[in-house]
Amino acid sequence: MTFTTFIQHCLTGISLGGAYALIAIGYTMVYGILLLINFAHADIFMMAGYFMIFAMSSLPWFISIPVVIIVTIALGLAVEGAAYRPLRMAPRMSIMISAIGMSYLLQNLAIYLFSALPRAYPTIEPLKQNFKIGEVSASLVTFLTPVLTIVLVVLLMQLIKRTKIGMAMRAVSRDYDTSKLMGIKINRVIRFTFIIGSALAAIGSILYFTDRMSVTPFSGLMPGLKCFVAAVLGGIGSIPGAVIGGFFIGISETFLIAFGYSTFSDAFTFLLLIVILVIRPTGLLGETITEKV
Amino acid sequence: MSLLEIRDLKVNYGGIEALKGIDFAVEEGEIVTLIGANGAGKSTTLKSISGLVKASGGEIWYDGEKISGIDPQKVVAKGISLVPEGRRVFPNLTVRENLRIGAYLSKDSSAVEADFEKVYALFPRLKERHWQSAGTLSGGEQQMLAVGRGLMARPKILMMDEPSLGLAPLLVKDIFRTIKEINETGVTILLIEQNANAALKIAHRGYVMVTGNITLSGSGSDLLNDASVREAYLGTSAG
Numbered sequence: 001m002t003f004t005t006f007i008q009h010c011l012t013g014i015s016l017g018g019a020y021a022l023i024a025i026g027y028t029m030v031y032g033i034l035l036l037i038n039f040a041h042a043d044i045f046m047m048a049g050y051f052m053i054f055a056m057s058s059l060p061w062f063i064s065i066p067v068v069i070i071v072t073i074a075l076g077l078a079v080e081g082a083a084y085r086p087l088r089m090a091p092r093m094s095i096m097i098s099a100i101g102m103s104y105l106l107q108n109l110a111i112y113l114f115s116a117l118p119r120a121y122p123t124i125e126p127l128k129q130n131f132k133i134g135e136v137s138a139s140l141v142t143f144l145t146p147v148l149t150i151v152l153v154v155l156l157m158q159l160i161k162r163t164k165i166g167m168a169m170r171a172v173s174r175d176y177d178t179s180k181l182m183g184i185k186i187n188r189v190i191r192f193t194f195i196i197g198s199a200l201a202a203i204g205s206i207l208y209f210t211d212r213m214s215v216t217p218f219s220g221l222m223p224g225l226k227c228f229v230a231a232v233l234g235g236i237g238s239i240p241g242a243v244i245g246g247f248f249i250g251i252s253e254t255f256l257i258a259f260g261y262s263t264f265s266d267a268f269t270f271l272l273l274i275v276i277l278v279i280r281p282t283g284l285l286g287e288t289i290t291e292k293v
Numbered sequence: 294m295s296l297l298e299i300r301d302l303k304v305n306y307g308g309i310e311a312l313k314g315i316d317f318a319v320e321e322g323e324i325v326t327l328i329g330a331n332g333a334g335k336s337t338t339l340k341s342i343s344g345l346v347k348a349s350g351g352e353i354w355y356d357g358e359k360i361s362g363i364d365p366q367k368v369v370a371k372g373i374s375l376v377p378e379g380r381r382v383f384p385n386l387t388v389r390e391n392l393r394i395g396a397y398l399s400k401d402s403s404a405v406e407a408d409f410e411k412v413y414a415l416f417p418r419l420k421e422r423h424w425q426s427a428g429t430l431s432g433g434e435q436q437m438l439a440v441g442r443g444l445m446a447r448p449k450i451l452m453m454d455e456p457s458l459g460l461a462p463l464l465v466k467d468i469f470r471t472i473k474e475i476n477e478t479g480v481t482i483l484l485i486e487q488n489a490n491a492a493l494k495i496a497h498r499g500y501v502m503v504t505g506n507i508t509l510s511g512s513g514s515d516l517l518n519d520a521s522v523r524e525a526y527l528g529t530s531a532g
Contacts, residue, residue: 180365183398
């Protein structure tokens with residue numbers, strides 16, 4: 001492998017990792033607040049792919065992008081309101097099963113509405129522009145994804161650290177009852193979490209699919225599972241952890257493929273999951289929360 | 294009319310009657326204490342006033358208005374704060390953030406700033422440690438923080454659930470002195486204590502609870518001198 005191809009693969013890996021990171025944040029934030037693995041998150045990401053196809057068929061890209069983000073947020077809120085909110089007081093297993101059901105519902109809805117055949121993902125011209133730095137060439141989206149990811153993550157961390165709603169999110173993630181005593185509306189905080197998670201999933205989907213050409217109802221499945229592993233790797237509940245996990249999985253997957261082990265690239269991710277759960281279940285940046293009595 | 298009036302309040306926890314219909318009242322400016330053994334229903338009483346636990350019967354009246362059945366967020370907005378049992382500070386927030394979140398519903402930032410200063414004046418230790426995360430504080434400091442956080446909501450009634458629990462004797466004295474100080478600034482106090490002796494000493498009035506009922510009431514000093522109370526809760530027999 002020459003130095004140029006090495007750099008080329010690094011770029012591809014970092015770019016894929018950025019998209020993974022954006023999706024992984026959605027898993028980790030919802031887990032932080034609800035202690036729920038939101039299995040439907042992968043399918044919201046897939047749906048965002050379809051939304052883009054339809055938006056671009058009649059709108060220019062710069063209007064399509066905000067439209068897709070808004071519609072994806074609406075879908076995320078609808079899932080929360082229909083499948084999770086009614087189960088707020090139910091045992092955790094029930095809400096988990098509801099999440100799995102919601103995931104299949106969205107997949108089958110997509111099959112029903114859009115058929116299982118792949119649909120071509122529209123080209124966002126400016127994102128596809130080729131750049132050349134020395135010997136290395138890549139499309140703009142490859143450069144843009146990691147930069148955008150880092151910018152969004154920094155903004156998100158500031159939001160959580162410095163704003164009142166961010167403070168409420170941190171409080172609710174630890175203690176529902178005491179948060180209520182402070183006057184915090186729990187449902188509002190949970191909705192806000194879903195808004196952020198869905199918006200990031202929409203942005204992640206645009207960046208991811210722009211490099212992939214097509215969307216099917218199962219397009220969310222693999223990236224969704226990988227991003228879930230990324231969130232676990234980083235320490236579920238931790239946003240920087242999810243970002244590190246996303247980049248790690250994106251880069252290692254790219255290099256496995258580059259070295260000719262593409263058959264094993266998915267298996268590697270899940271092997272990683274097992275290894276983390278055995279060796280360090282709290283992940284890289286996760287903390288053990290002692291069960292409150 | 295009393296500031297807070299509890300009428301025939303009943304609470305069930307899955308078939309178990311935690312409160313079997315209690316009546317009591319708190320007048321403006323008072324310190325009222327509920328004493329009783331573990332499981333008497335003291336915490337349940339405070340939780341149902343604050344809206345965390347729904348009553349199965351009876352009514353709660355506050356300031357001429359029926360508040361039973363409303364959400365905890367609305368109860369605190371009306372001016373009733375609860376300092377929960379076991380302090381329950383947010384360990385992942387800093388001391389200052391814990392106080393700030395106590396004033397979550399306040400939209401007036403200059404009022405919040407003034408309240409910060411009041412709480413810091415009451416508990417200088419919190420000011421020294423305002424940037425630390427609350428999880429790193431000692432038990433006594435966490436209790437100060439929990440009380441301070443309760444005050445940040447500018448309550449008319451501050452309810453406290455076992456503020457002395459698990460504290461060293463010297464700190465217990467401090468906490469009770471502080472409760473008196475807070476009361477002297479015009480805040481009505483409803484206090485639950487296992488440390489009946491200390492609670493009755495500072496309380497204007499007290500109620501004795503036994504397994505979901507109120508069995509005795511009277512002024513703090515009357516209850517302190519009551520033979521049955523002394524025997525049951527103060528560990529000394531009369532005389």
